[in-house]
Amino acid sequence: MTNSQTMKNSQSPDVADRSAATLIELVDLQKHYHMGTTTVEALAGVNLKIHPGEFVSITGASGSGKSTMMGILGCLDRPTGGKYFFDGEPAGELSDRQLAKIRNRSIGFVFQTFNLLPRTSAIKNVEVPMFYAKRIRTRNFALEALEMVGLAGRAHHVPAELSGGERQRVAIARAIVNNPKLLLADEPTGNLDSYTGAQIMMIFHQLHASGVTIVLVTHEPDIAVQAERIVQMRDGKIVHDGPVDPAKRVQAMEETRRMAEEKQKRLQANS
């Protein structure tokens, strides 16, 4: 799939199925850390609902609590107060085992630092979530996921042989290979130059268009406005939650598309 096709899809976000059910619901969510004698309120009462098919950006300065929120949304961490329902399940009360299962089947993670397994080929990296889902005959599914991010041709390269953008695409393939309900991306373009970052964003738009719910944590305004909705955090609280101005969004996406295409052209010229 080329980038221009992707663009066409993501220009009509309402195509996505938006049922009334909520995928994520936070009720007065709190997370406290003890550091020595003081208690840090990383999250101080957060209320948030995210519906299936939404594309939400979470922004805020460092220390605003957005990373803590990522950990809890991703079922990697438990809140110290309040409630978190993931797909109707009270995630705060589930066992480690159940949380691992949710992460495995229902959540895909994309990290700023890619977090691929070193010295392990791209395709093997993509197979890891299926491995823990105890699925067999995973090769073809992994290859399909790599095809979706345009990396089928580099399936047998190890991360050290891949560029930053390629590594992040492998990470995305890994995140989507178990068909998750939620894609959680933590500064996915933070370690990439803006052209490569634009390519990654195009993949997110494409996934969103195909119905995947995306929550993207970023402090870059250019990236944040490409979502449908922005949640802004400060000092562990949500200070703003609203839809993105459609005009601004279209403009940002146009720019992203232009940069992604330019990068593509440069790559083709080089090869």
Added chain:
Amino acid sequence: MFYLRIILTSILSLKTNLLRSLLATIGVIIGVAAVVAAMSIIEGLTREVEKSIESFGSNVLQVFPGAKRQGGRQVGEVQTLSIDDADAIAAQCPAVIRSAPEVMGVATVKFFNKNTQGTVLGTMPQYTEIRAYNVEHGRFFTRSDVKSEAYVAVLGHKVAQELFGNGSPLGFVVKIQGKTFTVIGVMEKKGTIGFTRVDEQVIIPVTTAMKRLFGYRNIHSISAQAKDTHLANEAQKQISTLLRKRHKTPPGVDDDFAIFSQEQISKSFRETSQRLGLVFYSIAGISLVVGGIGIANIMLVSVTERTREIGVRMAVGAQRFDILSQFLAESSLISVVGGSIGVLVGVGFSKVLTGLSANMLKVYVAPSAVIIALTVAFITGMISGIYPAYKASRLDPVEALRYE
């Protein structure tokens, strides 16, 4: 299927840190090789010695001069046995059918320009019956030869061959310690009796050996043959009573002789070999423990180094138990691979040892030794892997993902 893949994953991650994995393996290799070699040597020794003990004859008793004891401490040997004692045993102990005195000495045996170093045994004609050890050519000496302190010799098979080659030595004279003896017989090929290589022995009348050759005043031992195997204990009691009477040992005082039966020698040998075994196994065991500590150390480093990888695996859905299994698989793999190589090294070492000793020490590699060593190595790997694996499985995914 899933666990097969866990193992494959472990192989992969051990391969990525090949040098480190090898270093961890070496500890186990040395440990297991030590265990296998120790067990093989002990087993080989035991088999050899037990064969010797069997050749001793189950109905033969051996009487030695006893140790003089003072307050429980041994203060040298008492030379109390005489030829008369030997004769009296056969004459007065109903359970004993025959007995013979024995004296031993090492001497150079010469025939013209050829000479060989041999053991000279001085005894009586009934020796051949007691030991079921017969003359092949010529004859054995007689009672009258003993009485007359004759200079006659019967050569062991090997001695005859070394001095005379294939020719017959009968009627020729050999020089023993410079004294001239006439060869009257050659013994059959026998190998060993007890711990003595009889083929390298020259047998002469006991009186000649004591008075003419070595100047001994007492004999070194008495061989006594019980009428039947099941009478061996009875014979032992009778000999003991007789000798105490003859030596006028007051009641309450220890015997001034010691009687050994095949059973007793086996028993005391087994005790000794068990004690020796314990020492060997302790040393081998310690090296295995050291190997295990090596694995634990490497695994701890590995867990710390791969904290982030563990975080990623947890993020994409690994259960804590999956992480635990993977690290346990890695440590077990190190121990199993190391154990297998260790077995090969241990067996190889044992073979080399057999070769170096010119087959005198026949090392025996028992299958049970291999199985025991491998099992112990596997358990060592599991135990040393448990703590690091547990530590890995208890990592907080958020912290692990943030770990630099």
